Amino acid sequence: MEELIKLTRKIAEKRNEYWLNDVVFTYQWWLLLGLSILPWILWWKLADKKRIIEILLYGTVISLYSILFDDIGSHFTLWIYQYQLIPISARLNPIDLTVMPITYMIVYQYFKKWKAFLIAQTILAAGATFVAEPIFTWMEIYKPLNWEYFYSFLIYILLGVVNKWFVERLLFVGDSPPER
Numbered sequence: 364m365e366e367l368i369k370l371t372r373k374i375a376e377k378r379n380e381y382w383l384n385d386v387v388f389t390y391q392w393w394l395l396l397g398l399s400i401l402p403w404i405l406w407w408k409l410a411d412k413k414r415i416i417e418i419l420l421y422g423t424v425i426s427l428y429s430i431l432f433d434d435i436g437s438h439f440t441l442w443i444y445q446y447q448l449i450p451i452s453a454r455l456n457p458i459d460l461t462v463m464p465i466t467y468m469i470v471y472q473y474f475k476k477w478k479a480f481l482i483a484q485t486i487l488a489a490g491a492t493f494v495a496e497p498i499f500t501w502m503e504i505y506k507p508l509n510w511e512y513f514y515s516f517l518i519y520i521l522l523g524v525v526n527k528w529f530v531e532r533l534l535f536v537g538d539s540p541p542e543r
Contacts, residue, residue: 422464488519
């Protein structure tokens with residue numbers, strides 16, 4: 364255990380050094396800062412305030428799954444993030460805590476019926492996988508190591524579908540969800 368503690372301290376020291384010398388105030392860092400703040404402003408303007416608790420529940424669960432999957436992927440070195448907003452975590456928090464939940468909440472809010480939701484969720488997954496991930500790779504923010512983009516596509520769809528099912532069951536325990 365002592366060896367693990369020493370290695371953990373060394374990794375934290377190297378991560379902080381790398382962040383201070385090579386990350387903070389780069390254009391990638393500024394982009395991550397913007398992605399941490401601006402989507403929440405947009406979402407607040409678009410959010411259906413009558414369903415705010417339901418929609419936030421949906422987004423919170425998306426965030427939890429995003430963090431979990433990011434931690435698993437980072438732990439098994441399936442990918443790495445070369446740029447971080449803050450150096451305390453191996454995950455990409457602006458995506459896990461802002462971009463993912465907000466884009467998913469928007470789809471959940473506007474596409475209430477299952478068929479429309481599935482189509483919108485598939486389009487969201489395709490855009491995230493085949494547009495956003497390659498752009499982040501090109502920008503050197505995200506680097507897949509033992510990972511294929513297509514795996515993300517399947518996970519993004521499954522994440523939205525399972526979460527919609529879960530939230531609807533949770534909200535309407537004992538009742539059937541309203542026809543939307």
